[in-house]
Amino acid sequence: MELPVVIIGAGPVGLAAAAHLLERGLTPLILEAGPSAGTHIRAWGHVRLFSPWRYCIDRASRALLEASGWQAPDPKRLPTGAALVEEYVEPLAGLLAPYLRFNRRVVGVSRDGFDKVRSAGRNEAPFVIVTRTPEGTEDRITARAVIDASGTWSQPNPMGASGLPALGEDGSGRVRYGIPNVLGPDRAAYAGRRVLVVGSGHSAMNAVQDLVKLKRVEPGTEVFWAMRRAPDPLTFGGGAQDALIARGQLGAEAEAAVTRGDVTLLAPFPIEALAEQPDGVRVTSVGGQSVTVDRIIACTGFRPDLAFLREVRLGLDSWLETTPALAPLIDPNLHSCGTVRPHGAAELAHPEPGFYAVGMKSYGRAPTFLLLTGYEQVRSVAAALAGDSAAAARVELDLPETGVCITQRTPAKTGCCG
Known part of the structure; x- marks a missing residue:
């Protein structure tokens, strides 16, 4: 057989x-x-x-x-x-x-x-x-x-800056990996809360965009966005040059949310530790900066x-x-x-x-x-x-350009095509 x-x-x-x-x-x-x-x-x-x-x-x-x-x-x-x-x-x-x-x-x-x-x-x-x-x-x-x-x-990546879980990350009930539906079934967990999004790719941008929409109808919602590295001209994608229009728009809207002040950008903010506090969880960077939030959305790949x-x-x-x-x-x-x-x-x-x-x-x-x-x-x-x-x-692959194509870059951008 x-x-x-x-x-x-x-x-x-x-x-x-x-x-x-x-x-x-x-x-x-x-x-x-x-x-x-x-x-x-x-x-x-x-x-x-x-x-x-x-x-x-x-x-x-x-x-x-x-x-x-x-x-x-x-x-x-x-x-x-x-x-x-x-x-x-x-x-x-x-x-x-x-x-x-x-x-x-x-x-x-x-x-x-x-x-x-x-x-x-x-x-x-x-x-x-x-x-x-x-x-x-x-x-x-x-x-x-x-x-x-x-x-x-x-198998989501941990939030820790070294590729390992941040101290206090494992078992933390404050962390949600992926992209929760904050405008739907998961709304109650995020409405009116201080929320930290971690990551710099398109998943993080999606989460930030949804939280900004939630903030408009739930004014008590605060949105923080942590990236390991400071943003550069390519962080938010190719914009109008992107052959996938929606991908370019997503990056442009995320950047606009930061510019408007709808989102507090923390960058560079490589995460070292999470510590429970009476009023939330304190997230500390490798450099000693910290922010206290109620919920964390980890979009770290x-x-x-x-x-x-x-x-x-x-x-x-x-x-x-x-x-x-x-x-x-x-x-x-x-x-x-x-x-x-x-x-x-x-x-x-x-x-x-x-x-x-x-x-x-x-x-x-x-x-x-x-x-x-x-x-x-x-x-x-x-x-x-x-x-x-x-x-x-005879392999043929014809993918749409992002509008940010390069061959050498330091530091590396992640999530450009996800």
Whole structure:
């Protein structure tokens, strides 16, 4: 019996991988830790993307959907995360239902009968994937290849300036990671409160923008914004030069909020410690500055979860935690643009043949990922797994410019394309 290609994660990129594999005559098996497709996206469903629909739909997935009578949304419209799930991810997952297993968290990947150390005969052995349900039931699945599209949303970076949690950060009930819906279900936690947003990327800008709107109807709300470094001319993006209009507007509006005084900017403010006080939590910077707030929204990016890949022979760049071939193409110390040099299976390959990380996880700690990048990645990977090396090498990637493209910069900007 032909073994499947296991795909970890049922987000847009994982589902696209399945569509491309089916197009190639290969059998996918998608393992999703959550109860439904697009679990991570649902966590930020209230956020509007700055990529219009034309940049959100994979080619092979579109073909599969349109064959069922599905009609694509207006290509110029900007979807929210919820719309992306409802209008695209869920219909696609429905068509891929025979290849989907929900509530199956992957807790281990290896070669069947081989630990990480053994080499002789290793590449001929199938992969073995161990999954666990929320109830604790475990299962073992064998596969011919593994595509890890699990993303990074479940692994937020800590707020500490050194990449470690700030003193007092772990276990603090004051901190919320990601982008809470402060204008919706989470409103009560932030209305009339002193709120600190931490981070300098587009997630932080989204959170700041929502808090400014909340402040207009809840005047007691105070908004503080902490960045590790002082802003420079590129911090707020490319403005009118950005090919994604909404992305340029987001940065311009965030800058305007600071200029108007709607937001108190604290920069540079590398965070060292959090300390509970009778009237809130005192946040202290490395330089000794401090601010006392009621709530903290940490938009400090994400990092890949590599724990369940311990027995896989990974080739990782020493600081970005992506493949060494991909690292120089996406290094945020060097790049702050929306275009990325074409890359596919060759750049995504690890020393473990048949294993690929794709989508946001493939970028490791780099923040510049866009959906189109992931779709092109899985097209190339599917071709490689099907033995079509020419198609795998023929990678084409056409991403919209940010308007702030450079090749060298110190310090690095993060989050320019998120």
